[in-house]
Amino acid sequence: MLRLPRFRYLRPKDAREAARMAADLGPRAMFVAGGTDLFPKLKRRQFEIDTLIGLDFLPRSVRNGTDECVIDAGATLAAAAHDQHLNIRCAGYAQAAGLVSSPPLRNAGTIGGNLCVDTRCNYYDMTYEWRKAAGFCIKKDGDICLVAPSSPRCWALSSSDTAPMAIALDGMVSLSGPDGERELPVAALYRDDGIQYMAKQPSEVVTALRLRATPQTRSAYVKLRRRGSIDFPIAGAAIALVLHGDVVSDCHIVLSAVASHPLEARAAEEFLKGRPLEPEAIRQAAELAAKPAKPLDNADLSHFWRKRMVRVVVEQALRQVSDQQAGLGG
Amino acid sequence: MRGEIARDVERIVLVLDVNAERRELLVPVHKTLLEVVREDMQLTGTKHGCELGECGTCTVLVDGKPQLSCLLLPIQLQGRSITTIEGMATGSELHPLQTAFGELGAAQCGYCTPGILLAAKALLDDNPKPSRDEIREALAGNLCRCTGYVKILDAIQLAAERSA
Ligand SMILES: Cc1cc2nc3c(=O)[nH]c(=O)nc-3n(C[C@H](O)[C@H](O)[C@H](O)COP(=O)(O)OP(=O)(O)OC[C@H]3O[C@@H](n4cnc5c(N)ncnc54)[C@H](O)[C@@H]3O)c2cc1C
Ligand code: SF4
Ligand code: FES
Ligand code: FES
Numbered sequence: 001m002l003r004l005p006r007f008r009y010l011r012p013k014d015a016r017e018a019a020r021m022a023a024d025l026g027p028r029a030m031f032v033a034g035g036t037d038l039f040p041k042l043k044r045r046q047f048e049i050d051t052l053i054g055l056d057f058l059p060r061s062v063r064n065g066t067d068e069c070v071i072d073a074g075a076t077l078a079a080a081a082h083d084q085h086l087n088i089r090c091a092g093y094a095q096a097a098g099l100v101s102s103p104p105l106r107n108a109g110t111i112g113g114n115l116c117v118d119t120r121c122n123y124y125d126m127t128y129e130w131r132k133a134a135g136f137c138i139k140k141d142g143d144i145c146l147v148a149p150s151s152p153r154c155w156a157l158s159s160s161d162t163a164p165m166a167i168a169l170d171g172m173v174s175l176s177g178p179d180g181e182r183e184l185p186v187a188a189l190y191r192d193d194g195i196q197y198m199a200k201q202p203s204e205v206v207t208a209l210r211l212r213a214t215p216q217t218r219s220a221y222v223k224l225r226r227r228g229s230i231d232f233p234i235a236g237a238a239i240a241l242v243l244h245g246d247v248v249s250d251c252h253i254v255l256s257a258v259a260s261h262p263l264e265a266r267a268a269e270e271f272l273k274g275r276p277l278e279p280e281a282i283r284q285a286a287e288l289a290a291k292p293a294k295p296l297d298n299a300d301l302s303h304f305w306r307k308r309m310v311r312v313v314v315e316q317a318l319r320q321v322s323d324q325q326a327g328l329g330g
Numbered sequence: 331m332r333g334e335i336a337r338d339v340e341r342i343v344l345v346l347d348v349n350a351e352r353r354e355l356l357v358p359v360h361k362t363l364l365e366v367v368r369e370d371m372q373l374t375g376t377k378h379g380c381e382l383g384e385c386g387t388c389t390v391l392v393d394g395k396p397q398l399s400c401l402l403l404p405i406q407l408q409g410r411s412i413t414t415i416e417g418m419a420t421g422s423e424l425h426p427l428q429t430a431f432g433e434l435g436a437a438q439c440g441y442c443t444p445g446i447l448l449a450a451k452a453l454l455d456d457n458p459k460p461s462r463d464e465i466r467e468a469l470a471g472n473l474c475r476c477t478g479y480v481k482i483l484d485a486i487q488l489a490a491e492r493s494a
Contacts, residue, residue, distance in 0.1 A: 001365070001378065002381040002382065003360075003361075003362075003365070004360045004361070004362060005334050005360065006334060006337045006338070006339055006340075006358070006360050007340075007359070007360050008340050008359070009340070009342075009360075009403070009405050032403075035401055035402070035403060035406075036398075036401055039362070039400075039401045039403075040382040040383055040401065043381065043382065044382075050337060054406060056406055078395075101383070102386070102470050102471030103396065103467070103468060103470055104386060104389055104395075104396040104397050104398050104449070104471045105383055105398065105401075105471060107395045107396060107397050108397050108398070108401065108402065228470075229470035229471065230384065230470065230471060
């Protein structure tokens with residue numbers, strides 16, 4: 001059997017205490033929420049820790065206001081995917097949460113865990129024995145990158161479905177550290193590095209996510225994966241935009257699983273602003289959005305095909321948003 | 331991997347509600363629910379497959395919702411109600427889903443069956459008349475290598491019709 005390593009389990013009563021424990025213990029300890037990312041990785045010995053700090057105290061509600069939705073970090077992906085108000089006001093977010101992994105995993109996995117989910121790579125998400133046989137890489141136990149051997153860095157992929165959507169919806173995360181609380185734009189939570197992919201302090205706990213949910217905002221998420229039932233994304237497009245009449249006045253396009261962080265497609269965003277959301281504009285914006293995506297050969301299916309598909313998922317997501325405008329979707 | 335074996339094992343007293351029975355156990359904190367039900371409670375109806383969250387054969391119900399016991403820590407489940415396949419029949423009377431699976435031959439090797447039955451039970455408890463697509467979606471996390479799924483979907487539909 002693939003068993004978990006031996007560890008101690010600490011049960012702090014709140015986020016501040018959890019953060020203090022994490023600060024005291026350093027890299028020996030990790031937080032655990034639903035465990036759906038952490039436990040498989042511990043079984044494959046991708047982390048070496050001797051202590052888990054349980055985040056069972058995290059609240060789990062979804063609170064809907066007029067112009068924003070606040071989701072507690074402990075809310076499950078299933079709860080977010082099924083929340084009625086969220087499905088109307090932040091349709092793309094509810095869609096993204098409902099497309100993560102499979103139904104039983106969404107009953108355990110949390111939205112906080114999904115924001116912090118580890119980056120992925122075909123050479124890294126393997127058992128210890130596999131990695132030992134193939135040769136370890138920089139992300140764990142080795143000193144070269146097996147995908148890009150001449151590169152000094154790791155190119156593991158940001159694989160969260162909800163993070164790009166949260167960025168597109170101007171999301172803000174609440175963090176609780178050993179010395180206090182702060183709020184940060186979700187985009188500022190990530191770094192362009194496959195190993196140190198999070199910009200927050202390791203001891204900071206994500207406690208809540210706040211999303212823009214004005215009635216004018218339309219959003220959609222389209223995900224590409226081999227099996228629609230369970231797999232991680234190999235490309236994805238998160239779109240949120242505001243229309244005045246049929247003209248785009250504000251626009252966010254963020255891509256999943258094409259870089260070590262959720263990738264904002266700025267040229268496409270700028271191109272769409274001030275234009276009507278028509279088929280030709282959608283087509284050109286999708287071309288522009290796909291340009292900065294440079295997938296490497298470290299995820300499922302061929303990276304040439306994945307690169308070509310980025311344009312397609314962006315175009316599909318923009319079309320969904322445009323149909324919502326016509327009253328067909330969302 | 332280094333130094334793992336030398337580490338002390340932290341044992342805890344767990345109070346778990348399994349199949350409507352309260353059980354008290356002394357177990358290592360790092361054992362998964364799958365390991366605890368199979369090895370410490372001798373409830374071997376719950377099967378182990380991938381042990382990584384990918385196949386669904388280890389599915390149990392936690393407060394009525396399907397979850398994967400290979401990725402659950404019992405210490406996080408105290409006070410929650412856990413149902414394994416052993417808790418599905420009432421005494422010697424099979425659950426309507428079990429009867430329908432038997433009648434239609436929806437199990438071949440049977441390895442995926444406990445997990446699928448529990449996922450299907452959660453679906454019908456929540457939505458007694460699901461569409462074919464809703465059944466498919468509810469089973470999206472459960473793999474079957476034998477049947478090709480058609481008979482499984484048929485059996486769930488039959489059980490739903492009979493209970494209506
Ligand atoms: C078969 C399979 C398929 C999957 N498919 C997908 C997929 O398609 N898309 C996808 O996005 N994910 C996928 N996942 C990964 C995972 O299920 C989800 O990302 C889930 O949302 C993780 O949440 P969790 O609560 O289980 O996190 P955990 O596993 O508990 O934690 C994940 C990481 O986040 C940290 N963490 C958790 N909560 C917090 C917090 N509040 N504050 C600070 N740090 C925290 C943990 O320390 C850990 O590093 C899949 C997993 C499996 C096993
Ligand atoms: S991108 Fe390179 S260094 Fe990073 S996990 Fe993959 S093989 Fe390892
Ligand atoms: S054994 Fe748990 S999902 Fe495969
Ligand atoms: S009956 Fe054999 S795996 Fe489903």
